[in-house]
Amino acid sequence: MAKPAIGRTQLTRRGVLVATAGTLLTAACGSDETNSPGPTTRGSEELIIGASLELTGPGAAHGVLQERALRITVDTLNEEGVPVGNLRRKIKMIYRDNGSRPETAEQQATELIQKEGVHAMLGGVLAETSLAMLTVAQTEQVPFISLGSADNIVTPLTARTYIYKLQPNAKDVVEMMSDLLLARKHNTVGVIYSGGEYGKTGVGALRSKLRSIIKVESELPNTGSNFSSAAEKIVEKNPEAVIIWAQAPDSGAALAALRGASYGGQIIFDPGGVADDTLADKDKQAQASGALAVHPASLAGTSLTDTTMADLDRRDFIYRYIQKHGAFRGFAPYSSDAVRLLANAARLGRSVDRGRIRVYLENLTAEGIAGSYEFTPIAHGGMAADSLAVFEVTSGAWIRIS
Structure with a gap:
């Protein structure tokens, strides 16, 4: 019997998105062709967006990379400005470091709205x-676009009318993991997961899909704690594969603990494990060798043979990133797509009015740098399932295998 396909309807869906919606960069900078009614805001000639990011603390492994992507994209958009009604507005970004603390992020959100008068916000790499x-x-x-991952960021929808998220939905990641386990004939699996909303969402999706083959579960203690006991609980049951559902740096620490407990089986990461920290040195690369990850396909970068507008924009982004930071790290630049989505919503609505941005954001379908998105009034996130791919750690790098 042929092995099940790991990818899911990639050509059809991505082709439709590219053909019907174009790219976020092109849409945001292109001419205003909408016939939407509504006044043009004439006060400020800027689109003001606030960003609260984890530039320090446990979330910095992802937060710093998102800030880099965001600054590159804002500079790109501001070369020509964003057409909003009869004005071409510059994007004014206001950056804040929340230190990976929810109470700080909440305070900053209040200040960004009440003192800075932002038209929209983005941020929150951590679910909390x-x-x-x-x-x-x-x-x-x-309007707020979350860079975090948890089911309750956008549900219940009646209480999240201004809220959107970009990270892949857990059920879509788990579907691909299920196909991967079946293709490799792994009949038992262990799950080691972080605490909090991120881990709760992941393990819930895993139980729903893989309950019959999950042999053992183990919750990780707080970031920075000793993970040995959690790893030993997994190793005692000796599953054929172990899924690590945790964000860096916890994901890498969990892997080190498993290897330290002499686990030599297959490791599979969720997207949160793909960060510089996971492969930071030769020891970590050796521990991760052969590990798999489900992650947005943007991790693979782009090639000279890519010719769609989305591919060309992705190539331009990667070039700019390399010019500024020396090497492209392969992270999924959700913040890049977030600011493009907000700029596009303002363009379509011909206004920076918060309510109008929300309305037009709610009906956007677009191909971004990190992946594809399709928002509707009944679905506010996240990334389309066919934006995902499977990667394997080979010679210290993430190499796409499907």
């Missing part, structure tokens, strides 16, 4: 910081 920010954003009715 996103949840803290979205409470303020929803109350103040300010």
Whole structure:
């Protein structure tokens, strides 16, 4: 019997998205062809966006990379400005470091809205910081795009009308993991996962899909703690594969603990494990050799043979990143797509009015740098399932294998 396909309808869906929606960069900078009614805001000639990111603390492994992507994209968009009604507006980004603390993120969200007068916000790489920010954003009715991952960031929808997220949905990641386990004939699996909303979402999706083959589960203690006991609980049951559902640096620490406990089986990471920290040195690369990860396909970068507008924009982004930071690290630049989505919504709505940005954001379908998105009034996230791919650690790098 042929092995099941790991990818899912990639050509059809991505082709439709490219053909019908174009790219976020092209849409945001292109001419205004909408016939939408509505006034043009004439006060400020800027589109003001606030960003609260994890530049320090446990979330910095992802937060710093998102800040880099965001600064590159804002500079790119500001070369020509964003057409909003009869004005071409520059994007004014206001950056804040929330230190990976939810209470700080909540305070910053309040200040960005009430003192800085932002038209929209983005941020919250950690689920907890996103949840803290979205409470303020929803109350103040300010569009907010979360960079975090947890089911309850965008549900229940009746209480999240101004809230959107970009990271892949857990069920889509788990579907690909299920196909991968079946293709490799792994009949038992262990799950080691982080605490909090991120781990809760992941393990819930895993139980729903893989309950019959999950042999053991183990929750990780707080970041910076000793993970040995959690790893030993997994190793005692000796599953054929272990899924690590945790964000860096916890994901890499969990891997080290498993290897330290003499586990030599297959390791599979969720997207949160793909960060510089996981392959930071030769020891970590050796521990991760052969490990697999489900992650947005943007991790593979781009090639000279890619010819769609999305591919060309992705290539331009990668070039700019290399020019500025020396090497492209392969992270999924959710913040890049977030600012493009907000700029596009303002363009379509011909206004920086918060309510109008929300309305047009709610109906966007687009191919971004990190992946594809399709927002509707009944679905506010995340990334389309066919934006995902499987990668393997080979010679210290993430190499796409499907």
